[in-house]
Amino acid sequence: MLGVDEVQVVVAHSERATLRVGDIFLKVDGNQRNLDVEVAALELAPVPTPEVLWRKPNVLALAAVPGTALGRLGEPSPASPEAWAAAGAAVRKLHEAPLPPWPAPSGGVVTDWLDRECEWLIANELLPAEVIIHNRELAELTFRPWQPVFAHGDLQITHVFTEDDEVTGIIDWSEASQGDPLNDLASLTLGHEECLDDLLAGYGTDVDVDVIRAWWSLRSLRASRWLIEHGWDPNGPGGEFDVLRAAYERS
Template sequence: MEEIEVIVAHSARTTLRVGDVFLKIDADQARARVEVEAMAIAPIPTARVLWHQPPVLALAVLPGTALGVLGEPSTASPAAWAAAGAAVRGLHDAPLPPWPGRSLDEIASELDRECEWLIANGVLPAGLVRRNREVAEAALRPWRPVFTHGDLQITHVFADGDEITGVLDWSEASRGDAMFDLAILTLGHEERLGDLLAGYGEDVDLDAIRGWWSLRSLQASRWLIEHGFDPSSPGCEFDVLKSRM
């Protein structure tokens, strides 16, 4: 008898693995629809949709393994990282999805709210928060919208040897900043940025990528804490913020 493996579970979403099938249970049906639509139009490998009966989405398991996990060194080869960069470039060069992304004003307002919460609740030293808020400013500039994955964590990109076999979790896909995807994929793995860009190519704003590292870590910390994750674990969000000092 096959066992049920809990991949992730919190109040917003639960993902289970049963044999060769992932079952995603999402409380937000609009988000689930975006995921299905994004995978249908993305020009790069994604997991195969087996069926979708809200609130459950069934996906075929991707071959290979993730490029790595946050907080641990990636064992993937430089060639695999370069292949990931080439795949991301293919996504960014594709036609825009028909739905919009968040505006610059929305992102900046949310960032300021999260910074205030971190300081008011004594989660992080005020000086650390303020320094990273300054670094994040480099990301808060006008950009040319591209087709972005929107949550391109290292655990969402799968490789078999030096080849990318697929990308998971498209529920945040939208029109957005290309540098955001590059930053999220290398969050906590800054030493792999060069390998990634070897496949991605030119037209890269390194200051914006650094800004998104800080911005993402500041923005995500409260959500992580409230949903049972620990951003203070070695190599995770708090260490990313401390590295900017």
């Protein structure tokens, strides 16, 4: 059929799916609250975001943003140092905006979840126990007192788009909340430690890099089982297991 765009499955699992049809993204989520949070965050965020085209129960249609993602996990970032600095400046602008009205999960919930994930990784012998234990100890740094900001919450490298060294869009806001600013910086540089200095050149260097490294450990530990159970491989090049092994080797 002429003029019919191919339907591309961007991501799909039991909780949600994202489809692309031409320049339109359709997000289907079993939890309506995730889409409600995304729409609210898109309205509040002071940075470039996708346009909301329409919404129905459990479905949200968004326009594609121009530009190219900063990179992909496991591959060298094609973005310039200037593009990374622009991303840092955009994240700083977000973090300095008024807080959204909904909070993040409590620290106690996160701690319990992390302990369960570590126990599961050790029990299934997916990594040496000493690697898991060392990273669990590093992750403790993230539980320090911190001032909440307007945080994206899932600021993966594939969620920030740039063009001509300017940020053209930040996508996937369903986990936005009052959060830890260093979690966002860690998410964006997970598996791309070589880009951290460029990011901080735009964000500002008044951050504790050791806490960013601790967030790399925390995010990798708590995400690995979910990735495995949903068909992704955290042991791929540059993936979560590489991040955990690298942290252990630095000790």
